[in-house]
Each structure stands twice: as C-alpha cells, then as structure tokens.
Amino acid sequence: MDGPPIDELHFEDAPNVRTAVPGPRSKERIDRQARIESSAVAYPKRIPIAIEEGKGATVRDADGNTYIDMFAGIGVLNVGHANPYVLDAVEAQTRKVVHTVDFPTEARLDLIEKLDEIAPGDLQGNNRVVFGGPTGSDAIEATIKLAKYNTGGDGLIAFRGAYHGASSGALSLTAGRKYKREYTPLLADVTHLPYPYPVRQDLSPEDAVDRALSNVRELVEDPYGGLANPAGIWVEPIQGEGGVVVPPEGFLPGLREIADDNDLPLIVDEIQTGFGRTGRWYASEWEDVTPDIVPMAKAIGGIGLPLSATMYHEDLDTWEAGGHVGTYRGNAPAMRAGLRAIEYIQDHGLLAHARDVGAYIRDRLRAVAEDVPQLRQVRGRGLFVGAEFVDERGRPDKAAVNAVQQYCYEHGVLVWSAGRDGEVLRLIPPLVITRELAETALDVVTNAIREVCSSRSGSGTV
C-alpha cells in the first residue's frame, strides 16, 4: 500500500481549542485582511479563523488551536490536507515543470488515463477530456459550449436549488437569486424546473420525481413548451449548495430517458460530488446513469491545487483546436496531485470507508432527530451529509444552523452550511477522516444541536 495509513495523517491533539476564539493571532490576521482585501471575502465572516497549517482531516490556526475539519476547503480535500503521498509527487513535478499550457506531459497523460479508468458507466473507454481554466465554473462554461456546439441549440435546462458556479454562463444555470440578482441579464434562454425535494415540497418521493420529470418532458416535448432550441439538461446528482438534497430514486434515470428520447446531452455536474465524496467515484453511479458530459473540479486537484476538467462522450468531440481555451489548461503538479489522490483513494479503500463513516455520521444525527423535532431531516450519501433545521412553526431555520456552526467552532470542529435558506448543516470532511475523529466530531456536533435547539425553543426565539 502506497502512502501512510489514514490514521497517521492528522494532528494528534485535534481538537484542542486553548484560547478564546478567534485567538489574538487569528484576529490580527482577520483584521488585517479586512483592511486590505475586498469586501467580497466571505468565509472568515462566518468562521473567524486564520488557518496556519493543515494535516489530514485536521487544521491548526495561527494561535495553535487544532480543529477537526468537517468542511475540507468546501469539499476539495478528499485525501486530506498535505497528504504526504500526494505531496511528494507534487514537489517532484514542481521541480521538473509546472506550466506547459496543453503540451503533453506524463502528468497530464497519466491523469487522463486514470480518469478513464474510473469514468462513470459507459463513458469508460469512450470519452475525451478537456482542461480549461482551473475552476469548476470554467468546466461548466466548457459544458455549455460543448452542448451548444453539438446540438446547435441554445436553451439550457437546469433546476431550482442548483449551484453551478459564478462566471456568467455558469451563473445563468445557478438558481440562487442572491448570486445573480445584480448581474442580469445573463444567458437568455435558461429554464429552471423543480428538483425533487420531497420534504420541502411536502410530496411523497414518487410524486416529487413525477413532478420533476413531467416538467422536463413537457418543456422539451410540448410544441408550446416555450423553449425554442434546447441544448441540454444540467443537473447536480445531489444538490450541494442547495442543501445536500438527494433526489429520490428514479430521477436521474428518468432524466437520462428524456435526454435520450430528445437527442439532448445530459450534463451531470460532479464538481462537488466527484472523486469519492459520496462513496462512489461519481454520484451518478448510485443510479447507474451514464452522463454525456461530466464537469469535475474541487477534489480533482488532490490536495487543493486548482484544477478542473470536463469529460464527455467521444461522439461529442466534434470541435476544433481551440474549442475551449485558456492560459491555464491544466497544471502539471495539480495533475500529478489528482493522479496520486485517486491512487490513494484506491489503495486505502476510501470509497467503502466514506460509505461506512458517512452512515455512522447520519446514524448519530438521526438519533438526535428522534427527540429534537427542529432537526427535520438528515440525508446524504457517503461523506456528503446534510441536516436540515426548521423552527417550531416548520420554517427554515438558518439561525439554528449558524448557532450550531459557532458552537462547533468554539469546541474545535469546523462545519459548514448549505440550503436555499441557509437551513442545512453541511458536513463534508476529507475521506481520510478516521472513525475515531468522526466520533469525536459528532460528540461536538450532536451536543451543539441539542444545546442550540433546546435554548431556541426554551427562549421563545423560534
């Protein structure tokens, strides 16, 4: 087995918060940042921490406090911070060559071959990969261009609750009003249809799927459906920012069928769900659906190096040289990192581990939900976990999630949120988190939920 076992990857003392947080050094850096950086900076406004060092599924702040990282740089660090097996290859590649635009390097070719080895469904052996800019948003831009180029259409079909990125094309597909309100008009012909979300829609899982699929079918097939020239269907196999919303069984296969019936590409956005996050390489595998186009980013860069890619069926490889361009078309150390990260996940059985630890985390949360009614639903697959909170009148409760996040931060666990109203606690730790660390983290998270929910119902603030 190459690389150290997962229990050797982390700071041994985590969690250990020995100052009031933020400590003086974190505070000093955050104040300095606030003086000189854009007001667009967002993350430290939610958790005021200056990260000094990361190891595995743990981080240390500038004051020496250590935390269990259930946030992983927003779903990026699947093999953990500074994974030595990955780091060694990155260092060696960095000394050799870093930037080659798209001239071939071994790092590039090895990664493409490895991506083929783990490609979802029938894409294995039948795909091409394009690298553009290093962000997920850029991969989404590539998918829009590829779909338009191949279909001649310009109508994009997406879903309510979707997040696909923040550049103009990607933002057109993103559903969240807060991200786009000031920047319209974006792409002209985008239609957002309901995503099956039974608990929010107050529907049975079957009805939620029927409703979602019949909307898509009518839009595409009804001569008066309204969309003139559809170019494709963009979907997250589990909505991430939208609240870790796992669609009920049948939704993805149903979309596959509609896409096939109408000669439309199905674009499955695996940017947040890919590379083992859900306990399979790609979340679409849970329902045996083969996408036509798969944008990927985040964890593909191994230890957080910026890289994105788009894999698509080879039949769609019709564009010419320069079909999707950018100065950064793949960075050799990031490609080495991606390759090594996949090897590490394979060698250490991390897909099964993610399924086991994810199930454990959901069980712990569900046990709390039995006597804390504000914890309305616990869901997810693998280490992609969401817990949705409502107040006593059943309304989305963002304030509860924020209070849980603050409690966890003060007790040495970093967690994040999601959801259309910010009402979902999102746990997305590195896949290398050990069962022991997950147990410790869940002791903190479950205490946080109990304390926050009892004080909120007791004080009449709900």
Ligand SMILES: Cc1ncc(COP(=O)(O)O)c(C=O)c1O
């Ligand atoms: C599903 C999904 N698609 C696209 C993106 C955009 O990726 P990036 O932030 O790297 O541009 C994200 C980012 O969170 C995402 O979760």
